Amino acid sequence: MLTKRIIPCLDVKDGRVVKGIQFLELRDAGDPVELATIYDEQGADELVFLDISATHEGRKTMIEVVREVAATLAIPFTVGGGIGSLEDMRAILRAGADKVSLNSAAVRQPELITEGARYFGSQCMVVAIDAKYDHDLGSWRVYTHGGRKSTELEVLKWARQVEELGAGELLLTSMDKDGEKTGFDLALLQAVQQVVSIPVIASGGAGDASHFVDAFQDAEADAALAASIFHYKETSVANVKDILRQNGVHVR
Numbered sequence: 001m002l003t004k005r006i007i008p009c010l011d012v013k014d015g016r017v018v019k020g021i022q023f024l025e026l027r028d029a030g031d032p033v034e035l036a037t038i039y040d041e042q043g044a045d046e047l048v049f050l051d052i053s054a055t056h057e058g059r060k061t062m063i064e065v066v067r068e069v070a071a072t073l074a075i076p077f078t079v080g081g082g083i084g085s086l087e088d089m090r091a092i093l094r095a096g097a098d099k100v101s102l103n104s105a106a107v108r109q110p111e112l113i114t115e116g117a118r119y120f121g122s123q124c125m126v127v128a129i130d131a132k133y134d135h136d137l138g139s140w141r142v143y144t145h146g147g148r149k150s151t152e153l154e155v156l157k158w159a160r161q162v163e164e165l166g167a168g169e170l171l172l173t174s175m176d177k178d179g180e181k182t183g184f185d186l187a188l189l190q191a192v193q194q195v196v197s198i199p200v201i202a203s204g205g206a207g208d209a210s211h212f213v214d215a216f217q218d219a220e221a222d223a224a225l226a227a228s229i230f231h232y233k234e235t236s237v238a239n240v241k242d243i244l245r246q247n248g249v250h251v252r
Contacts, residue, residue, distance in 0.1 A: 003250045004216050005045035005223035006237050007201060008230045010035060012051050012065065012081075017231060030231060036069045039230065042237040044075060045252055048171070048225060050101070050128075051081030063095050070096025078126055078171075084109070089116050093124065101171055103128040104144040107151055107158075110165055117166030126201075127167040131155045131188055132175040140188055147175050155188070156195050163196045170196065171225070174204035179228060181207025189219035201225050209235055209243035216249045 010017045010032050017030050036047055049069060051062060066079050079092045080101025089100045100120075106113055106127050116125045130147050131140040140155035159170060172192055174185035184202045192200055199222035202215040206226035215221040229235050241251045 002222070003045075003252050004221070004244065005201075006043075006212070006240055006244075006251065007046045007048055007223055007225040008035070008039040008044050008237065009048040009050065009203070009225045009227045010069075011227060012049060012062070032065055033068045033072055035231065037072045039237060040073050040075055043241060043252070044237045045223070046076040046078065047073060048078045048080070048101070049097075051079075063091060066092060066097060067095045080126070080128055080171075085112070086115055086119060089120060089124075093120060099124050099126050099169070101126040101128045103130065104149075106162060107142065107144050107153065110161065113162055113165040113167050117168070122166050122168035125167050126169045126171055127162040128171040128173065129155060129159060129162075129192075130173050130175055131185075133188075140191075143175060147178075156191055159192050160195050163198050167198060169199045169201065169222075171201045171203055177205030178203075180205055181229065183207060183211040184215040184219065184221070184224065186214060186219045189215065189221055193220055199223065209240045212240050212244060213247045213249060216244070217247070 012032055017032050017035055039047060070077055076098040078099040078101050079097040083089060083100055083102055084105040092100050102112060113125060113127060130143040132143055134141040142151045142153035142155055142158050143149060144151060174188050177185045182205055184205045189202050201223040202221040203225040206229055212224045215224045244251050
């Protein structure tokens, strides 16, 4: 049986880790290199680094910070934000990342997913989907630019499409749940799991260890990502894994 993965997320702006609620009201959470080291030592399975303002501000991901973080890690490391070409992907991977995450660029140029999978392997290609429920649509809509821009894309159709284009994994964030600490959006996770066969990382809403149990047992997520509860030491990766084991969830 495949083990479930626990993934701390470093949302980085201006070289510092930040965290907000529903992508707004950002506050400082620490130095990315220091936090990366801590999470590696705590037993995190992977780490995600998102330069959350790169696309909105029209600039590239901070390569130097990526290089510093990667140098401290012995676990897989995914980087996203401001990546818009094969050259950007190559630079990020050369700086030490194991995977790249595309969001806005994938929506703008879906062929980038296929090109990246062809050149670097689908295992390197993560597509991040920021999803917000649309009552008029009766489903979830895809947002880009760090949650600032709504698109016409419906999440379930987009999830199927990016798998067909060559994505190896989905990073699925519920904007409705982000930072609320009331639990992952199980309905969203279940809906997406039914239409794709690639791994899905649950993101948005973790408030305590029990929420990870729900994501794995009720929504069958392959991995679960969290930020503020780890950054502000409300719990630890090790504690979450202990609770998961107690509930019969297989973790490393």
